[in-house]
Amino acid sequence: MRLLLATLLLVIAGAPRAATLTIDTGAGPRALTTEQLLSRADVREVRVPDDVSYHRETRYLAVPLKALLPGVAADAHLQFVALDGFAAEIPAEAVVDGRGAEAWLAVEPPGKPWPALGAGKAGAGPFYLVWTSPAAGHIGPEQWPYQVATIRVLADPASRFPAMRPADGLARDAPERHGFTVFQRNCITCHTLNGQGDAKLGPDLNLPHNPTEYLRADMLRTLIRNPQDLRRWPQSKMPGFDRAVLSDADLDDLVAYLKHMSMRKAPH
Template structure:
């Protein structure tokens, strides 16, 4: 039994060491293995208090993410695609100058703990942050099980069917809600059939949630999905006021109501 356990642990470590990350900063995709990443200058062990995914302090071997983005301008846009279809959209400016927040790519060189019963670990690659509050980094900006990092145009340019009607003031509730949607919802959901995420349902086709939820229930859904529909297999997390303020939710609802009238024909 002890031999089998040792063999299993060795096998898991071998799998972790064999993982590879696809990185495309706009000049063609490259592949970086676990060993190559950990051999880079600046790679070191870091301590992450209050890890978003593990809900406790964690220690990782990690590489400063900005070191992988040489030549990427601050106004660029980064997409982190996970093995399960989660697609986080993060402005490069947050990584290159997070006003004190530091982005690190944690590398699973030996098996990390499971994220829960029957779940895998956060590896093989996981974007973690030191001092996240300094850059107002939200939980959706901690993507794990990362397979690909790409520099792309921002979502408004890539997905025109998500854009509100032209002519709206930039600080209008609808436009502010569009920003909330891009930051927090686009990681899992499509809208009007557009988007790269594969986890959640489309939020406008065939119906917007604002068309079938009575007043106030969208807020219940976002604050804690299990308070609306109890479903043990549900993947949507709860978004507390520290992540989405009540004003953010009001703006998001304004955007979704607006887009309910802009379905593609």
């Protein structure tokens, strides 16, 4: 009996464990396991010609994301929280009506782990948001969160984090206002500002000092375009933002927003 029990314990210990995804659309969280997702009738093999994370063509078993979000309106806001603290903010419209782009939740099969994302790094599993025809919906690289643990419907960042907002008196077409939009799309996934935000990867971008206070404008632009061109650091997790993702005009407005917020520091 003892031998049988020991054998069973070894089998259980060695068996691949199912991952669990938590989805909360406002009616309370619900948990979906890997097996539940892979047993759905709408699971498909999806071909991704240019995977943002793996930088090559990939194929996944995946579920249409909008099928997992019944009742979510196009004007809602989605947050994807990863195991490492990355928090992607994506308008629900991109998922519900991507204008040609289609969002898929790729599911890592138990016992068949996806490749590592680099030397010493884990893979993109257990859950990864991938897109087909992303250019049609103007989907950027920050909207491909991997290692996803939780999907939530929340208010948009401007509502949740008032200390991030630029001054109310700015003109509607002010560069600082558009820069805040750029910040929400590209920076809020990793950084807080004025102590507000859900991301846990990068430093706060206003406290105690804003990068416009210690970097020349050209050096700040270099850092954003390709961090390794400014500081060679193998462990850096910050991606670069080339012109296909962040135009020169958007970059200028982002810098204008950061400079503006350097004069709007929250007490700390």
